[in-house]
Amino acid sequence: MSNTDENHTQEENHEEEEVLDLSFEELGLDPRLIRALSKKNIEKPTPIQQTGIPLILEGKDVVARAKTGSGKTFAYLLPLLQKLLSDNNASSAQALAPTAMILVPSRELCQQVYSEVLSLIELCRVQLKVVQLTGEPSFSEMGTALAGPPHIFVSTPACVQRCLSSGVLQAKSVHDSLSILILDEADLLFTYGYEKNLKDLKTHIPKKCQCLLMSATSSDDVESLKKLYLHNPYILTLPEVGDGNDEIVPKNVQQFSIQCSNRDKLLYILAILKLDLVQKKVLIFTNTIDTSFRLKLYLEQFGIKSAVLNAELPVNSRLHILEGFNAGLFDYLIATDDSDSKEKEKTDENKQNEKKKSKKFKKRKADSEFGVVRGIDFKNVHTVINFDMPATAAGYVHRIGRTGRAYNTGQSISIVSPDEMEIFEEIKTFLGENEDKNLKHIAPFSLLEKNAVEFLRYRAEDVARSVTKIAVKEARAQDLRNEILNSEKLKAHFQENPRDLDLLKHDKLLSKKAPAPHLRDVPEYLVDPTTQQASKFVKLTRVAMGRNNNNNNNGNRGFKGRFKKAGDPLKTFSSEGKGVKRKAKGKEFGPKKNKKQDV
Numbered sequence: 001m002s003n004t005d006e007n008h009t010q011e012e013n014h015e016e017e018e019v020l021d022l023s024f025e026e027l028g029l030d031p032r033l034i035r036a037l038s039k040k041n042i043e044k045p046t047p048i049q050q051t052g053i054p055l056i057l058e059g060k061d062v063v064a065r066a067k068t069g070s071g072k073t074f075a076y077l078l079p080l081l082q083k084l085l086s087d088n089n090a091s092s093a094q095a096l097a098p099t100a101m102i103l104v105p106s107r108e109l110c111q112q113v114y115s116e117v118l119s120l121i122e123l124c125r126v127q128l129k130v131v132q133l134t135g136e137p138s139f140s141e142m143g144t145a146l147a148g149p150p151h152i153f154v155s156t157p158a159c160v161q162r163c164l165s166s167g168v169l170q171a172k173s174v175h176d177s178l179s180i181l182i183l184d185e186a187d188l189l190f191t192y193g194y195e196k197n198l199k200d201l202k203t204h205i206p207k208k209c210q211c212l213l214m215s216a217t218s219s220d221d222v223e224s225l226k227k228l229y230l231h232n233p234y235i236l237t238l239p240e241v242g243d244g245n246d247e248i249v250p251k252n253v254q255q256f257s258i259q260c261s262n263r264d265k266l267l268y269i270l271a272i273l274k275l276d277l278v279q280k281k282v283l284i285f286t287n288t289i290d291t292s293f294r295l296k297l298y299l300e301q302f303g304i305k306s307a308v309l310n311a312e313l314p315v316n317s318r319l320h321i322l323e324g325f326n327a328g329l330f331d332y333l334i335a336t337d338d339s340d341s342k343e344k345e346k347t348d349e350n351k352q353n354e355k356k357k358s359k360k361f362k363k364r365k366a367d368s369e370f371g372v373v374r375g376i377d378f379k380n381v382h383t384v385i386n387f388d389m390p391a392t393a394a395g396y397v398h399r400i401g402r403t404g405r406a407y408n409t410g411q412s413i414s415i416v417s418p419d420e421m422e423i424f425e426e427i428k429t430f431l432g433e434n435e436d437k438n439l440k441h442i443a444p445f446s447l448l449e450k451n452a453v454e455f456l457r458y459r460a461e462d463v464a465r466s467v468t469k470i471a472v473k474e475a476r477a478q479d480l481r482n483e484i485l486n487s488e489k490l491k492a493h494f495q496e497n498p499r500d501l502d503l504l505k506h507d508k509l510l511s512k513k514a515p516a517p518h519l520r521d522v523p524e525y526l527v528d529p530t531t532q533q534a535s536k537f538v539k540l541t542r543v544a545m546g547r548n549n550n551n552n553n554n555g556n557r558g559f560k561g562r563f564k565k566a567g568d569p570l571k572t573f574s575s576e577g578k579g580v581k582r583k584a585k586g587k588e589f590g591p592k593k594n595k596k597q598d599v
């Protein structure tokens with residue numbers, strides 16, 4: 001809508017264009033922003049930032065499609081802040097509504113984007129006001145949030161609609177003041193049920209307003225949103241999603257799989273974690289909340305402490321669990337991810353999955369604004385484990401995308417049972433695996449020897465039997481009670497001490513009986529020499545990476561934190577399946593080419 005020619009319905013033709021190796025200075029960014037980025041160890045723009053920032057600064061409507069973790073948030077935040085910095089004292093002085101709105105599908109994303117903007121503003125030391133609001137705020141909460149008004153309003157479509165219909169936000173003021181609207185994680189907005197909100201909201205968006213649409217994947221929903229909100233947009237597709245030539249998962253993520261029976265999944269994950277075969281931090285995905293508690297209780301018995309994250313926890317707890325994990329207060333997070341099935345439900349008439357969900361799960365009210373996977377920037381996650389396989393291939397890509405973010409490296413391990421083989425095959429096809437061409441993206445996880453697993457079997461099965469359904473049910477209820485209590489305390493505490501991290505220890509033990517001392521350490525005679533060697537390699541790598549079991553509290557390692565391939569024993573230790581497609585080196589961000597195209 002930023003384009004002045006309203007009658008111009010034909011979208012522009014954009015030729016394919018080489019991505020230049022530009023610096024932030026060359027992109028014309030304000031020195032204050034560049035200094036702020038530097039303090040965050042961010043020195044060089046990613047490809048989507050290199051191509052997106054100049055277009056957004058020019059005032060173009062842009063659709064940006066770039067793979068997960070490619071830096072889309074700064075691609076829109078930096079030009080947005082630059083614009084606000086340059087007209088801070090002029091137009092916004094008489095404004096009665098925010099100058100910019102960033103709409104996201106979930107509370108977690110809202111908090112994440114808000115923190116990112118706030119920290120940039122603080123580091124720039126400028127007087128810009130950013131506010132976030134989600135859920136169902138009261139009249140006075142809306143009034144407080146929008147008083148001023150803030151320059152940037154981060155919210156969900158439903159919440160903005162609420163502000164408008166209550167009259168706290170005047171349609172005329174929005175019409176007069178709003179100059180940039182950003183729809184982030186656009187491919188999820190309809191899935192999360194915001195279609196009507198977005199259609200209604202459209203009537204209040206002034207034609208002069210610049211609209212940006214950010215998404216990791218393309219979909220019919222993105223297409224509909226584009227038609228609804230954007231005029232004559234630039235379509236940035238990085239990499240060429242869907243043209244079959246590029247990898248969908250970032251190259252800096254090594255993907256592995258383990259095939260075992262459903263019953264052995266606990267045994268295998270124990271072996272991976274207990275024998276120290278993966279780098280921390282570790283994010284583990286399950287499909288149901290009960291499974292996550294079962295896993296937590298089980299691992300606890302072996303001295304492995306973890307936190308759980310799911311939709312039934314109070315929002316404050318969820319946000320602080322994320323914050324604590326990002327700050328490095330605990331190493332293992334078990335997340336229940338069903339955002340994937342939300343999408344499946346939407347398109348799939350077959351409701352069998354629904355039936356499988358336990359009655360208990362259905363009774364508890366899960367937060368519809370909860371999103372654990374899409375867009376959440378889990379900091380410094382080195383390993384993603386699919387304890388349960390996701391329901392769709394797109395879900396897999398989004399889960400794996402929680403590691404290897406920006407210029408970091410990472411790995412994923414999917415533990416696949418026979419009844420998950422169908423989706424596993426689907427995922428492999430989606431990733432472009434081709435048996436004929438001997439092209440593989442997911443290799444067997446060969447660091448884990450069968451012998452090593454068998455040595456642990458007796459103890460593991462014994463403990464697994466002790467984690468009964470009743471124990472799981474009690475732990476789940478106990479955790480919920482704890483977190484509800486915590487939630488109110490956390491809210492009050494963090495209002496006064498926003499930077500205090502003491503309360504964020506969400507990996508407390510839930511087991512009724514303390515872990516038996518003999519289960520905490522695996523005696524050396526139980527581990528075969530090959531596994532011992534693999535484990536030593538992983539430890540050495542950790543030291544080389546500067547992690548040494550303790551995560552540093554610096555959320556962003558940027559370039560300086562990444563380790564070189566040559567120094568990564570995981571990559572020299574033979575763990576790749578025959579014919580696995582790997583790149584020895586090269587840019588970690590997709591292809592050289594940027595495709596700007598007409599749609």
Ligand SMILES: Nc1ncnc2c1ncn2[C@@H]1O[C@H](COP(=O)(O)OP(=O)(O)OP(=O)(O)O)[C@@H](O)[C@H]1O
Pocket residue numbers: 041042043044045046049066067068069070071072073074215216374375376377379401405406407556558559
């Ligand atoms: N130029 C950069 N250099 C190094 N790190 C960067 C750069 N830009 C962004 N990052 C970091 O990369 C991580 C991923 O960025 P971001 O969350 O914006 O990715 P995304 O493309 O939005 O991913 P998703 O599609 O999963 O939401 C963040 O931790 C961010 O701070």
